[in-house]
Amino acid sequence: MYIYLIAVFFVDVLGIYIRQAFQIDQFYLFMPFNVLSIVYFSYFFLVDYQNSINKYFLYGISFLTMLVITYIQLETPIIKIDTRIFVALVLFFLLISLQWLLYIINHIDEENITQKQAFWVSVALIIWSVFALFRLFLNQWLYDYDRDIFSIIAYLFNIANITMYLFFIQGLRVINKKKIA
Numbered sequence: 172m173y174i175y176l177i178a179v180f181f182v183d184v185l186g187i188y189i190r191q192a193f194q195i196d197q198f199y200l201f202m203p204f205n206v207l208s209i210v211y212f213s214y215f216f217l218v219d220y221q222n223s224i225n226k227y228f229l230y231g232i233s234f235l236t237m238l239v240i241t242y243i244q245l246e247t248p249i250i251k252i253d254t255r256i257f258v259a260l261v262l263f264f265l266l267i268s269l270q271w272l273l274y275i276i277n278h279i280d281e282e283n284i285t286q287k288q289a290f291w292v293s294v295a296l297i298i299w300s301v302f303a304l305f306r307l308f309l310n311q312w313l314y315d316y317d318r319d320i321f322s323i324i325a326y327l328f329n330i331a332n333i334t335m336y337l338f339f340i341q342g343l344r345v346i347n348k349k350k351i352a
Contacts, residue, residue: 201252202244205260209236212264212296216271219289225274229267236263257307265300268293288342295338302331 213233220226239259247253271293275284284290306328313321 202256205240205256206237208260209233209240209263212267212292215292216267216289219271219287220274221278225270228270232263232266232270236260254307258304261300261303261307264296268296268300286345288346291338291342291345295335295342298338299331299335302328 210233213229217226217229220229236259240256243253243255243259271289275287275290306324309324310321313324
């Protein structure tokens with residue numbers, strides 16, 4: 172999880188300075204970040220699965236998402252970040268998070284669900300994905316017709332981002348408590 176948070180920091184915070192200093196397009200930072208996100212979260216959830224059906228389903232979702240992102244990027248005549256890539260990534264996050272929650276419901280063990288790092292990551296990804304899809308599909312329409320609601324949605328999306336990072340941190344705290352105990 173630390174690696175992913177460092178990558179997020181690199182793209183979000185340092186990416187501004189890198190783009191300005193080297194005059195590069197933000198695509199060159201976000202496309203590798205999308206691929207890293209797919210690979211990282213696939214591995215992250217794969218570690219918990221004990222049966223092959225869930226593993227193959229995760230492989231399939233990951234491969235299909237990579238294929239869709241590659242196809243969309245090759246189809247686009249210019250180098251830009253296409254919203255369809257963002258939708259594919261958000262749907263990927265939703266599917267793998269819901270898959271893990273369904274898996275953990277069907278495979279009950281002695282450990283409390285809130286003591287699992289993947290629980291906090293799954294909930295964080297679901298919350299963020301729902302807000303991201305809502306904002307993505309209503310963004311332009313709300314901007315054109317009701318800017319007050321647009322600004323409220325943008326504000327709520329910022330809260331969803333903060334909540335996601337807080338849940339990631341809680342997941343890291345759970346792991347650290349296990350190491351101490």
